[in-house]
Amino acid sequence: MFLSSIRRARLCAAVVAALGAPFAAAAEAPGAHPVDHPGPHFTLAEALAWAQARHPLFASYRAQLQAADARAVQAGIRPAPTLNLTIENALGTGEVSGYSAAETTLGFSQLIERGGLRDRRIEAANAGRERLSTDAEIARLDLRAEVARRFVHVLSDQAQLGITREATGLARSTLAEVERRVAAARAPLAERSRAQISLERARLDEEHAEHELASSRRHLAGATGSMEVDFGQAEGDLLHLPPVADFEVLLRQLQTTPDALRFASEARLRESELRLAQARRTPGLTLGAGIRRQEATDDVGLMFSASMPLFGASRERGNVLESDAQLAQVGPERELALLRTQAQLNEIWQELNHARVEVEAQRERVVPAVEQALDQTRYAYERGRYSLLELRDAQA
Template identity: 30%
Template sequence: MIRKWIPFLICAVLGAAPIQALAQTNHNKPLFAVFDAVLKNSPSLRSGVAAVDVAKAGTVQAGLRPNPSASFEVENFSGDGPFSGVNSAEMTLGFTQEIEIAGKRRLRREVSGYNVSIAHQNAVASALSLLAEAYQTYAAYIIAEERLALAEKRRTLADKMHDAVKKRVKAAVASDIQHTQADIEQQTAGIQKARAERDLRNAVLRLERLTATDMTQFAAGREFLKALPTLPTEDMFLSSIADLPQIHLLKFKELQAQRMSELAKSNAVPNPTIGLGVRRLNDADRSAFLASISFPLPVFDRNQGKRQEAHALREQAEFDKRAGELLWTETAKNVYTGLEVAVQNVLSYRDKIIPSAQKAYDQATQGYEAGRFSFLQMLTAQRTLYEAQDDYLSNLLSLHESKAQADFLMGVHRDIVEKTVSLHEGESQ
């Protein structure tokens, strides 16, 4: 994620605004409505929050002391001779308590406390990735609407062209081959329209799954697609990786492994057990107190295996942290490069390719009507224009997918996610 965590993320930004901007504007209000629905309704988010509550319960358990033990013992009764009956019986009531030493309880609580931090970072990362996926899915939905509008326009124009060519053929002004070419264009436009309708239905279904809400709840928001982000410097972008929840998670795992190593050493120290009781001597009609202290002798089991395991886990956590930092740095560089390329591609299509294709189509249409260009030349210019417009939409979608990934890496919506996760913590109790 961006292998897994990045199917993914966040907000549209105005052209003059930095990529980190959070302000809700007329451009991105519909997108924020989608985010709000995801944060309120997503079962995946609630699952992550429940995991935090599970870890907190584990911390409570880890901080509990061992329970005391009570015993009642009767000796020298119902035997032979003087031990018949209960006149010579000895009855003992005692209590024992294991005393944890060497910081075991403190270390247990610290190890368990890191489970809470890890679960919290997992919940935040999951929520951020959900918002990223919501951003990309919403962008795909708007692009699907644009593609359908383009396909409908193409189909309408193809129908008009087909009727016009048909009349020209009947008037013996155009050849049958032009009619065949117009037929092909009309059928192709119909296929493209059907495909665009299917893609729009699929986009709606994906968005409804993510938000657990009917699409009628969301207003149209195609304006935000046209607003291009202002890129930060690459150094600023890469420096934000240190605050990723996945990086924090790896740091917590490393710290937890260190505490687990200390706990394994602490568990090698035997805990004493202190006892206190009272004994009733029936034959002497007297009572007496008794006290005891005991502890295991670390002859065979000195927790050697657990100490070795903890040491290996500590090394593993250190290497995992380093590997994670390298992975996310590589990912960030790829995302930054992809975002730069995506912006340039969109600008090229918007400012150069589409205007040129439109000009060529207008010239070919006018030339065909004036008899200077062939029908095939006009048809080729028309197809080139639609292909350029469709490619523009594809590049626009790629731009917003890259923007979502960049926002994920920069933690654009970390604050609202943190508040949402904290707000829901404890609801499962």
Template identity: 30%
Template sequence: MSRLIFCLLLLPALALAQGAGSLSLKDAESLWREHSRELALARVALAGAEADVRTAGQAPNPALSLDVSSISPWSGYGAGGWKDKKVDNVLRVEQLIERGGKRDLRVKGAEARREAASLDLSATGRLQLAMLRRAYFDLLLAQEKLKLAAETADLYARTLEVAEKRLKVGDVAPVDVSRMSIDKARADNDLRLARGDLEQARLALAYLIGRENEAQALQANESWPNPNQDPLAENVSLDKRPDLAAAKLRMNAAEADRDLARALRTRDVTIGAQYEHTNQSTPVNSYGVGISVPIFLWHSHEGEIQRAEADYDAARLTYEQQRALATGQVGQARSTLLAARDRLLRMQSGLLGDAERVAKAAELAYGKGAMGLMDLLDARRTLRQVQIEAATARADYAKALSDWQLQAEYEREK
């Protein structure tokens, strides 16, 4: 009966592995590029930055005004058409002329921000791809843990079934059966936890690839990377990191904004032309031109300039901060990768095999009566712990290797 239950438990996983929910890492990345919400938001931000460039290069529109004056409510407005009314009409057109290279500076800053937004799209893709690969390897690990938990639960169920039969003939002590029952309950709890972990891993991956409605059918079918290959074959360079390049461009944009604020001290000029029709006693048409400039009486834009100086300093310090952090991240990623590789190699080279041999020998010895129950249970627990550690080590190495290779992969795409 226990074998039947175990087979039924694995049937959904086998079906999924052959169905539409089975995903390789390449398939998951393809779905992510198509459905990623974070990438879509970054593309919208880039479209907005492109619109800002267009806006920055536009000249100020002229202003058209119509004034009506000399309106007398006592004498009336006069009979006839509008031109015969006893009012004065002034039609005026004004155009602001910017000086000091303000438009060029606006365009320079907007173009730098547009390029930064483009690099933000690349940086967002880099970060989200790292999250995708981690979520995929988490799912692969959850599947492996569920398999181990199911095998362990089935083993304890079969052992308890045999022990209960032996108890009826007086071949084992009741306390041994109780101990087996306790370990079986623990194994069943571990199995339920493994199922919950698998469900969470599926939901995390489903969000990233836009398959929330199909989360329960997702199944990772990728193989773990080989730790015997050189993991540092790819070189990681800071020069082409999109996040650092974007920070540098924002520093350039802040510099252009600072120069634009300083250019506010150069007075803009407004020129105008007008047509005036006077119709009080004798109709008269006249024309005029005008010019106006601001008077820096109360301030000379000191606040705007100070604000722009502070923004430039903040952008410069942010770039320096991000570059220093990136240098540390590369060193940390290298250290993490080497440590994960060493741990996995140690697990695979001896520890896992030793635990399996000890557990197998304990099962044989207990079956022949040469070993006590406590020693058998201890060997089983040790094997399961080592198996879980080995699976976790494979996942940790896969994630560390992906993080290391990601920057090089983006540089090759460029």
């Protein structure tokens, strides 16, 4: 059964991992690398490798991770020292007119960060980079799920095209048989008209199937990062049914998916942001030293300075409370997401088991019986025992 959303396809990753599906295993095979000149057949392993190699999503995340690395470097830079030049008592009036009574000070100052502020900045930047890395892994799995879904769609459309071509062949042979019977005056002319209509409808269905296949191949090309359909016929076995793992096994594996681990990265990021906000409550200390020259006496002296902002702790109170609240929000969000994904995983698991039962019933009992009924109906029709309507029903 086909799932219509990438979100549900991502949840299927735990199921696929437990099933050990040959498609997933083939994707990791040594030959699963993109080729310059694709062969006549195109496998899922090749499709996944092509997407990994050339889809712009990966280039985008590589650039984002480089930007995150740059932010971590920037967070580790200490405050730059400051060079100050001050001229006092110059260009005034009276005794301080001109420059004869001026005092010139050349000073140097440095902000000393306290409370481990630099370490907290680096920690927050690294935590942000870690969360971005987790998001990149989730996006990678999303893309793999999309490629797999599109690949299965192509396989399905190829099979559907084969069915419509078989139906066209049946309609063509039926028309030939009807014409033979009409020529022998064993069937009315109306039967030939009905057989011709059936053939035209079969041809239209075949043409529609060709369009559907062309569209699904275009979607698969886009999922692999290509503007052109530059691959051959998709190759795979849709009827291979690997065993379905127990639901409890899949549920345990769900705990280790990137979606679940993202909350751990989110918690570490919020914790680091909280510690950074707390560190900013400790004000920095600016120390300065310099040389002062008095023009009036031609004397030179040293000067020292120290400064610290006031009420730093109270000014950061809101940021600390906000960071603390955001950290407390991670736990409930994780539990809420787990409740939802458990229900979705169970739904997918039930669908897999039902689909397996349905496919086995169709393949082992229904299809053989239908084929036998078609052969019997065709045999009886050729001998005039069944009508054209009964033959068409058997063919359908």
